[in-house]
Amino acid sequence: MLYSKLAQAYSRLEATTKRLEMLEIAAELLRETPPEEMERVIYLTQGKIHPNWMGLPELGMAEKMAIEAVARATNVGKEEVQGLLKQLGDLGLVAERLIQEGRVKKLSQKPLTVREVYETLDRIARESGKGSSERKIMGLVSLLVNASPLEARYLVRTVEGRLRLGLGDMTILDALAEAFTGSRENRGVLERAYNLTSDLGYVARVLAEEGLEAVKRVKIVVGKPVRMMLAQRLSTAKEIVEKLNGRCSAEYKLDGERFQIHKKGSEVQIYSRRLENITYMYPDVREMALTHIKAEEAIVEGEGVAVDPETNELRPFQLLMQRRRKYRIEEMVKKIPVTVFLFDCLYADGEDLTLEPYPVRRKKLHEIIEVGPRFQITKSLVSSDPREIERFFDEAISEGCEGLVVKSTAEDSIYRAGARSWLWVKLKRSYQSKMVEPVDLVVVGAFYGRGKRAGTYGALLAAAYDHENDTFKTVCKVGSGFTDEDLAKMPSMFEEYRLPHKPPRVEALIDPDVWFNPAIVIEVIGDEITLSPVHTCAFNLLREGSGLAIRFPRFTGRWRSDKSPEDATTVKEIVDMYKAQLRTI
Numbered sequence: 001m002l003y004s005k006l007a008q009a010y011s012r013l014e015a016t017t018k019r020l021e022m023l024e025i026a027a028e029l030l031r032e033t034p035p036e037e038m039e040r041v042i043y044l045t046q047g048k049i050h051p052n053w054m055g056l057p058e059l060g061m062a063e064k065m066a067i068e069a070v071a072r073a074t075n076v077g078k079e080e081v082q083g084l085l086k087q088l089g090d091l092g093l094v095a096e097r098l099i100q101e102g103r104v105k106k107l108s109q110k111p112l113t114v115r116e117v118y119e120t121l122d123r124i125a126r127e128s129g130k131g132s133s134e135r136k137i138m139g140l141v142s143l144l145v146n147a148s149p150l151e152a153r154y155l156v157r158t159v160e161g162r163l164r165l166g167l168g169d170m171t172i173l174d175a176l177a178e179a180f181t182g183s184r185e186n187r188g189v190l191e192r193a194y195n196l197t198s199d200l201g202y203v204a205r206v207l208a209e210e211g212l213e214a215v216k217r218v219k220i221v222v223g224k225p226v227r228m229m230l231a232q233r234l235s236t237a238k239e240i241v242e243k244l245n246g247r248c249s250a251e252y253k254l255d256g257e258r259f260q261i262h263k264k265g266s267e268v269q270i271y272s273r274r275l276e277n278i279t280y281m282y283p284d285v286r287e288m289a290l291t292h293i294k295a296e297e298a299i300v301e302g303e304g305v306a307v308d309p310e311t312n313e314l315r316p317f318q319l320l321m322q323r324r325r326k327y328r329i330e331e332m333v334k335k336i337p338v339t340v341f342l343f344d345c346l347y348a349d350g351e352d353l354t355l356e357p358y359p360v361r362r363k364k365l366h367e368i369i370e371v372g373p374r375f376q377i378t379k380s381l382v383s384s385d386p387r388e389i390e391r392f393f394d395e396a397i398s399e400g401c402e403g404l405v406v407k408s409t410a411e412d413s414i415y416r417a418g419a420r421s422w423l424w425v426k427l428k429r430s431y432q433s434k435m436v437e438p439v440d441l442v443v444v445g446a447f448y449g450r451g452k453r454a455g456t457y458g459a460l461l462a463a464a465y466d467h468e469n470d471t472f473k474t475v476c477k478v479g480s481g482f483t484d485e486d487l488a489k490m491p492s493m494f495e496e497y498r499l500p501h502k503p504p505r506v507e508a509l510i511d512p513d514v515w516f517n518p519a520i521v522i523e524v525i526g527d528e529i530t531l532s533p534v535h536t537c538a539f540n541l542l543r544e545g546s547g548l549a550i551r552f553p554r555f556t557g558r559w560r561s562d563k564s565p566e567d568a569t570t571v572k573e574i575v576d577m578y579k580a581q582l583r584t585i
């Protein structure tokens, strides 16, 4: 397969502002992809070379090196490349222009193949040690001298780790269903296989090679992260007990980072909620997993929480975020130790437990875990009495938890990978306003600041996630709650996500000064949720011509870098919160 096919599709994807069109273009590309190229095409289109969770070296060549490569390939001075970069704002466009102008002395006219591009990019990513910069530069040069102008645009962006075509996982699944089964209705089957393996390339190859029936047979594998089950929310214990038909187990909701721990003999991998491989950040957790998980092979889940090294008391989430780093890890292990509170077991010694009811999984967890001071199992209370659950809630809060997660214990209480399901319902701490809980929103645009905020952004346009059609719908403009430090770092922090037009997956009636690809998630609390004609969240659902908005929104100070845009609060949750609010007035 020729790389030019990809470049042409990317250029069309980049030009579209409509999600349906985006889907059509992606489906067409996948239909034309031979099965043996499928994984490479999927990863390249996502701007990477492997699923992130593999923890392999990723693309992200420094701009200085990429400039050097473009200069060498086109026989142009570095200064000229830098000058063009200032003018065009994107090194991909610079390379495209220079090649268009015929600056490359073609060694051969060999067209680039997908395999060659993929293998060279993989080699570039893996190069390390002495002389690696030179080898990386020459790797890119070797591609650019054979590239067409359009190919050069995307090669440079890819190698810099900045392809960003804005295709979400769900859109790719839709496109695959469309391309290979003729109907998006089959997305569910593909989504299930993806939820169990977190590997779009793998699911796509199975589909292209063996068909839909084979995709139905895909199973969980120790070492491949399972997309995590998420919780719904309600505001009172009474509502939760009713929703779960009185068959529930309430558990402490710890305020930390979710860990999915995979153990296979002496090998341990730890995955974050966004399925990044974070094993290297938590060598202490890795050690504990080896000594405290008695099963040879297991997949367990829990929450890692920062604790005080002296008192072992729970510490706030922000402190734990300091453990998210690449360097000086051992120092942080001592400074901010972590206690893991486990709450689920997905797999143990050959047994896939994801289709077992929660009490069975919990029992298995007790069987395979040897509890220690820093490796525990969450405290739980099996009860159908709302008052008893409320007391347990107060106790959880007083011990430094965020609230409770109440889980169904019914026969059908399976582990629903990747789903925000009513089998788990969270009850969070109240903030003494009508809007009882904060929400996690995706930043999709911004408005320039004035006066004291000149030079930075005055407010951010924030959106909720609509799982139904994989889009983001605006719900408020947040301008307060930011510290001077937050304001100062915002322009550079958002720079790489800037787009010259509205991102295709964003639905908005407001036109901000700048648009951003949905990437950064912030926590926001407001006074209440109101009907609003200017926001698109739940538009026309509750009232013709109105959506829902958050009134008096404030940033709580929490940049939720642990959440991906698709993990943000959903439109449906906001609708539920609005309805719950009406009941309490």
Ligand code: AMP
Binding pocket: 230, 231, 251, 252, 253, 254, 255, 256, 257, 258, 273, 303, 343, 378, 405, 426
């Ligand atoms: P939220 O991030 O507000 O949607 O809440 C769901 C998150 O709470 C999960 O993804 C876990 O990281 C966390 N959590 C803390 N304690 C528990 C628990 N006992 N059971 C399930 N999730 C928990």
